[in-house]
Amino acid sequence: MEALVRGAPPDERFSYQFFCHPDVDEADLKGCRVIILDFEDDKPISLEKILAAKDEQAAVIGCFSVGSFSALAENYQLFDQIWFKPFAEEKVRSSFNRLLKRLKEQEDSVLTQKYLDTLIDSLPDLIWFKDAKGAHLKVNNSFCRAVNKTKAQVEGRGHYYIWDLEPDEYAQGEYICLESEEIVLDKKETCLFDETVKCGNELRKFKTYKSPIFDTDGSIMGTVGFAHDVTDLQNLLIELNILIESLPFAMMIMDKDRTITSVNRRFTDNFMLDRAEVIGKPVDSLLDETKAFTRSKKWIVERKNESVRLLSEDRVLKILEEKLLDVFGIPAGYIQIFMDITFEHRLLEEKKKLEDALAEIKKLSGMLPICASCKKIRDDKGYWTQIESYISKHSDTQFSHGICPDCARKLYGDLYEKTPSGRAANQTEDDGS
Template identity: 40%
Template sequence: MYDGHLTLHILGGSSGLEEALHGAAAPERLYCAWARFDSPAEEGWAACDVLVVDLPDGMALDAVARTPEDVELVICAGQEELAALPRDRRYADLWVRPVPAFLPAMRMETLLHAFKERHDGALAQNCLDTAINSIPDLVWFKDVRGAHEKVNDAFCRAVGKTKEDIQGRGHYYIWDMKPDEYAAGEYVCLESEEEVMQRRATCLFDEKVLSKHGLRRFKTYKSPIFDKKGNIIGTMGVGRDVTDFENITAELEILLRSMPFGILIEGTEGQIIKANDKVLEYFGLEKDEVEGRPYDQWKQEYLAGAAPDGEEMLVSRESGGGAKYFRFCEDMIYDVFENPVGRLCTVRDVTVEWNLRERLVISSDTDFLTGLYNRRCFYRYIHENRDAQRTSMIYLDLDRFKSVNDVYGHRAGDDALVLAAQTLQKSFREGFITRLGGDEFLITLLGPVELETLEVRTEQLLRRMRAAFEKDPRFHALSASAGIAQSDDPEEKIDALIQRADAALYAAKQQGRNRLCL
């Protein structure tokens, strides 16, 4: 079983008790973390799985009252105090003072083994539930009387009942049948379970069941369940509905049609012997255009340009509705002698998840309101692209922006920021434009840009910004100020360069706004 982890705290007690408890041998793969607290005044003493309370008389009751219900308690106290403990909660163990020196380690070992057994039991139950609910076939467990003890999700779907409704009920109730109806039919479910218990071995049956969906045929494996003494206590069954399967070819056809992704099967001669409807849908083909063709030829034509993506391959194709993305994977098919007899190719349409991933990348790199790059993306861009290039920065913010929010509301402020962002993008299409926050923006240019040119273009930007704002009555008071900084030193920290641009912006503000400073 998986490892178990247990947090144990000692509240009060002597160093001798702590040493004795630490000496308790834990079961294999159970890892214990011990901590000792002198009194309930210390924080964190109740944050554990097991709490050993060894406080002076009169204090244990208070500790019990303050301990969460899910913490297992070991109380060390006198007879009278133990008798006064609340009866409405469970205790892992009670030790009567004076406690013999050998007792703590011995009793703690017993508790640790009990915890490990419960831990393993719960894990085993969880593993069983996970396993059977992952199986698309019907799975059930019955007692010797034929009452259902456990079923999987597929079973519930088949009978149209919940697990709570099924538990403890018999065959007739679950399948909505009357005993005389069962006797008049060709059903063998109950008889087959009797045979399994008599033979004490797993058996395979073909069974008919009259369900809500009509008469269904199942291929069913049934096995006896034994207790530790070898006595049969029930049966377990796995049933596959093969009503529509007349032969192996039909079974394969139905399986392929039911798959939510494309499947191609290559035969021993290298030809495609089977293609399901999803493949035809994905690539806009007819069945006779695929089946019978050489598999490698088809793959070269329709999966050309595929890029590795983990253990699979990703291919994009243009269609009338735009780009489509497919993920495909190949597996060899082997016969019973482990000889390769073909290949199985699965093709999944991942357009939705691919586009979602692209949107998430864009969303994580851009400002939601303006669509400009955000601060995190800016630093990554600088790290990946700056190298030894000249770095030019224009630090810009809006003049009197707060007045727009105060007079017209934050919705108007948002409109002003969007308008500013659009003007920035039109004026510096080649720049990396970032919204740093609020009404502050940063234009970054890498490469040989002259300072004089930068100054002229920034002046033009400020005029365009003012003209754009004047077209909206709400923004008549708005303009923009800018600070420019430039560096040819690749060793200068980018934050230092930003600070220089910010200082220039501040100077522009001090000089009356709607202007720039270098």
């Protein structure tokens, strides 16, 4: 018999050892998965002590000959297998191999269970397995902490008991846990949900993945859920949104592909757009096909060197862009700030006008060549120009033409003296003399 069982080949990733003892020692039975008892005669062996000493999962094989059939008749129910002597080698070997295969399956099941338990209990997220009716079959430690119950209290129970909810409270709240289960069972695929869950005396927000579990015949036997608590993250996003909305200027946030992910109210007001029109769209969608105007035609896009400005009838905005870097220093997005520089722009325009006027004034300073006869002025290119034309060109001065008394006498003689202007001019000259 010993040679027969020792010759059984072990399965892959499954090994075993054999120990042969002429007498039964209860202490040696601990840790044994298979116990083979050889009954030589009808003399009974203390089976009660053996069964009490062995591990609960250990299999007991009884070997009987014709002389020990009475012991078999009295205790047959205590054995997992019965071998008769003389042994039929192929039958014994086949029977023992089936037993080893069953033991390996049990060990694999235990190992798989340990893998699963270690995995799910090491995660901070909530994990659960349900049957098709919604009863919880298995949960992890994080789930138990969230509901303040033990695994023994949770497993086998439904949603209302576990989360301390009354049906009316569930119906009136924002809870969708049960409805989302129905969606998964109906679609037969993994689905993502935003769920509100009551944990103790507070509400929490979860990003929840739920998947169907299929039986060997293809039917759905239950679901598995994985919930990540995003309450703190959403609170942070709310605080960030409050900060963005309180800024005194328009702002836009983009991802690394320059797709718009967030804008504040001043942005939508400036560009006369709704959030739904811009969120999820590429930043270039804000411009028209010429890239010279915004879609609303309210703003002109002015690019100068590396600077970009937006100009309207009464306002000027300067666009400042910065990269948003992740923890590795790799660009994860961009932020654009639209600074109102209307006042500064007007000051610069006024400054330029003053500088231009000052430059014109400087052009009239210094020595000017003037004709002693006709009084024309020679410009810097050598051309002679009437004095009034030269001054008008180089300043804001304008001329109105008339004729002085001396020139009038020279041109018109006595005719001028007889005019009111001539008499008035003569009177002025007499008074002056």
